Amino acid sequence: MSTTKLNRSDVLNKLMEVRGNALAIAGLGSPVWDLAASDHQPENFYNWGGMGCAISMGLGCALAQPKRNVWVITGDGEALMGVGSFATVANQRPDNLVIIILDNEHYGETGMQKTHTSGGTDLAAMAAGAGIPTTMTVHNDEDLKNLINALKTSPLPLVASIKVENTKPKLVLPSRDGVYIKTRFRQAVLGSTAALHVT
Amino acid sequence: MAEPWTTAAHRLFKKHNIRTVGYVPDAGLTELIKSCHADNDIKSVVMTTEEEGIGLSSGAWLGGEKAAVLMQSSGVGNTVNAIASIVSSCQFPLFMIVTMRGQYGESNPWQMPMGQAVAPVLKSLGMHVFEVETDDEAAEAIEAGLKMAFVSNAAVAILIGQKLIGAKSFIADVAEEVINVDN
Numbered sequence: 001m002s003t004t005k006l007n008r009s010d011v012l013n014k015l016m017e018v019r020g021n022a023l024a025i026a027g028l029g030s031p032v033w034d035l036a037a038s039d040h041q042p043e044n045f046y047n048w049g050g051m052g053c054a055i056s057m058g059l060g061c062a063l064a065q066p067k068r069n070v071w072v073i074t075g076d077g078e079a080l081m082g083v084g085s086f087a088t089v090a091n092q093r094p095d096n097l098v099i100i101i102l103d104n105e106h107y108g109e110t111g112m113q114k115t116h117t118s119g120g121t122d123l124a125a126m127a128a129g130a131g132i133p134t135t136m137t138v139h140n141d142e143d144l145k146n147l148i149n150a151l152k153t154s155p156l157p158l159v160a161s162i163k164v165e166n167t168k169p170k171l172v173l174p175s176r177d178g179v180y181i182k183t184r185f186r187q188a189v190l191g192s193t194a195a196l197h198v199t
Numbered sequence: 200m201a202e203p204w205t206t207a208a209h210r211l212f213k214k215h216n217i218r219t220v221g222y223v224p225d226a227g228l229t230e231l232i233k234s235c236h237a238d239n240d241i242k243s244v245v246m247t248t249e250e251e252g253i254g255l256s257s258g259a260w261l262g263g264e265k266a267a268v269l270m271q272s273s274g275v276g277n278t279v280n281a282i283a284s285i286v287s288s289c290q291f292p293l294f295m296i297v298t299m300r301g302q303y304g305e306s307n308p309w310q311m312p313m314g315q316a317v318a319p320v321l322k323s324l325g326m327h328v329f330e331v332e333t334d335d336e337a338a339e340a341i342e343a344g345l346k347m348a349f350v351s352n353a354a355v356a357i358l359i360g361q362k363l364i365g366a367k368s369f370i371a372d373v374a375e376e377v378i379n380v381d382n
Contacts, residue, residue, distance in 0.1 A: 040286075047285070050280065050284040050285035051252070052254075056246075056250075056258065057254040059254070059258060060219060060254060060257060060258025060259040060262065060266060061259065061262040062258075063218075063242050063257035063258075063262070064218065064259045064262025066222075070262075074296075084247030084251065085251055087247050088244065091244075178288035178289030179288075179289055180291050182260075182291065185261055189262065190263045195263075
């Protein structure tokens with residue numbers, strides 16, 4: 001295994017090349033800046049809070065939009081806080097949900113304290129144990145190619161833990177206005193009339 | 200005889216086009232959970248913690264569908280930051296049914312503190328809280344709450360009182376034999 005970890009922005013850029021028309025939900029912290037830097041668009045929902053809820057939010061969206069793929073892009077600390085959601089997702093088996101964890105083994109927003117994944121906790125193994133059909137840990141470029149291939153060919157839901165450097169990403173900030181982010185996303189997905197006139 | 204509140208809840212879920220129901224079970228929710236599972240138009244999602252219900256419901260709304268979240272009163276404590284952070288900040292609709300413990304006739308002292316905290320905690324988060332104690336009151340509040348949540352982007356909790364669902368029999372009332380060890 002290589003000791004040089006992947007660069008998070010390189011990883012996200014490569015993944016976004018194969019995103020297609022998937023909807024994206026970013027968990028709070030660096031994944032928000034990463035997604036905004038790599039592929040900012042209305043069909044991104046950026047969580048500025050609610051740590052631990054990105055995966056359950058992705059599940060709700062995937063169940064509501066069965067014809068679209070939904071990608072959750074989150075971090076190891078955020079995923080660990082809502083780790084029971086692996087089991088909830090596995091029970092529902094949405095065949096359109098992808099969970100990408102940018103695992104830098106640290107809490108990046110609070111002073112780079114180590115997370116459990118730096119002490120031996122294996123998120124992909126936890127996801128597999130929960131019953132997620134496709135799980136993998138990505139350490140290098142070859143693993144990343146395998147992940148990109150799995151996104152096209154393997155059964156979903158999929159959980160991938162991608163080991164990335166714990167460098168601070170470039171701060172590319174989307175709006176902090178939650179109502180705006182929500183409404184923009186709904187307008188893009190549902191069209192303005194359905195998004196703005198609820199009956 | 201009044202329509203049982205669980206029957207009314209399911210009927211009103213249909214009327215208001217609730218498509219996803221997330222729950223952590225409670226004895227008082229048994230009939231409603233059963234009827235949701237039996238309904239092919241409703242995706243029933245068993246959750247590991249009530250907090251997931253807030254993500255699930257918000258995610259459903261992002262995808263253009265309405266969700267309801269069911270839990271026991273003790274689970275309300277697990278939802279607090281998600282409600283404050285996600286639902287309030289983004290004005291997501293939220294519709295919760297909470298079956299109460301720690302109230303009228305409670306026989307487990309460990310349920311009392313959280314049961315008493317539920318209404319003030321939810322109100323402190325800015326939620327609309329309706330406490331009901333009869334089947335008719337429950338049906339009326341569920342109908343009103345569904346409208347408020349999804350048309351007015353409100354966060355609503357219906358607290359089903361223990362007077363209505365009945366205080367759960369303590370194990371000593373139903374077990375064949377009870378042995379006390381702390382004597």
